Amino acid sequence: MTTSTQVQLVSRPSGWPTPEDFRTVTVDLPDLGPDEVRVQNEFVSVDPYMRGRMNDAKSYAPPYALGETMTGGAVGRVTASTSPALPVGSLVVHGLGWRDVAQGPAAQFRQVAEVPGAPNSVHLGILGMTGLTAYVGLTAIAGLREGETVFVSGAAGAVGTAVGQIARLLGAGRVLGSAGSAEKVALLTDRYGYDAAVNYKDAPIREQLPAIAPDGVDVFFDNVGGDHLEAAVDVFNPHGRAALCGAISGYNDVERPAGPDNLWHLVSKKLTLRGFIVGDHAELSAEFGEKVAGWFTAGQVVFDETVVDGIENSVEAFLTMMRGGNTGKMVVRV
Incomplete structure (x- = not known):
């Protein structure tokens, strides 16, 4: 049985979130269905907008449900697949963060290229x-x-x-x-x-x-x-x-x-x-990708990351980021 370590919201914060508002659980994953993939996440993103989703309030994104695993950006490698479009070994970005192993329909994952000389987390940051x-x-x-x-x-x-x-x-x-x-x-x-x-x-x-x-x-x-x-x-x-x-x-x-x-x-x-x-501006993705990838390859764009190791430390990474303890992108290295 394949398992996934995941972080869930268990209470809605009033003011600053605390570690007690979250829990870390181990979830058994079922066998893959047709056209599905299983992904070993390499990096998970924590971002300021996630604080708003912890409130039970109407916004541009639905609130996190209590007792369910939270979501967010992540990049990882396909380790099992029933999808011809995403064979084992594919590097993908997706929205099933806050966990070490993600699984779901192949349509939820987008294949990306590795960037020579850069960590794969670059797809969550300056190139993402x-x-x-x-x-x-x-x-x-x-x-x-x-x-x-x-x-x-x-x-x-x-x-x-x-x-x-x-x-x-x-x-x-x-x-x-x-x-x-x-x-x-x-x-x-x-x-x-x-x-x-x-x-x-x-x-x-x-x-x-x-x-x-x-x-x-x-x-x-x-x-x-x-x-x-x-x-x-x-x-x-x-x-x-x-x-x-x-x-x-x-x-x-x-x-x-x-x-x-x-x-x-x-x-x-x-x-x-x-x-x-x-x-709301997905139509600019191709234009952005072409321009910024060119600048990045030419060395005209640099980036910094603050990296926290371990999916079990995702809450710590999030709270540190909210207090301004990061420089550049805050990511969790799984």
Whole structure:
């Protein structure tokens, strides 16, 4: 009998999740049916959006069911197959994360190529959904134009590190960012091509941002929300555009936070604030893949990962990521 170690949600967090909200179980897997595959996961992704799915609330994705194994991005190798399209040995990406062994219809899995010199987790990061999110936000949502100034909140995270580099490659004039430590700020400017960055823990971001954006901001890629959105509205140039990707600063709030106090600038500066979900823009996947794969092969795009070993440590990895303890993509190595 093949078994799978899986992580389940057993109670809905109020505020910050705790390890007691989860449990790790061993599940027996049935024999494969027609056109099915079994996959040994190599890397499992933990991402901020998963916090929202732990609430019993209507959103763009259904909430995790209590007592059932959670899902998320993963990459792994086919170890058993009844599908001609995905023979044993195929490398695949799929949505059955939070487990070491995944099994299901072949249609739920997509074959990908190995990238020379890179771990297979790259398909969860800069060459996967993370990179696509950055590309969609800058192009389809914010309409970045050559020479414009871009500000990125949460710039040292998985999406933020991708946004900075892609913005530069798309012709941005200046790229600015915020992060939560001096070490991350240095990484943004030394490794990821940011022109300037600030540590938002040093002083309110609303006080720091004008100093690095004396000529204003044209595009804001927001992963944080809250005070960062407020600060960006302050410094927006006329016709500024925001691609609202996330609002991690408020994901664990138990009370409704105060909204920005300067939204009248949306009218006076003729601003556009647009939220987006990357899954609504699958039509850009091929374009993204061609461009970013080319940049990656040419050495124009770099990436960092924070790796936690062991599927049993997935909750620890998730909580560390939510507290900003990662640089680049947070993954669990199975």
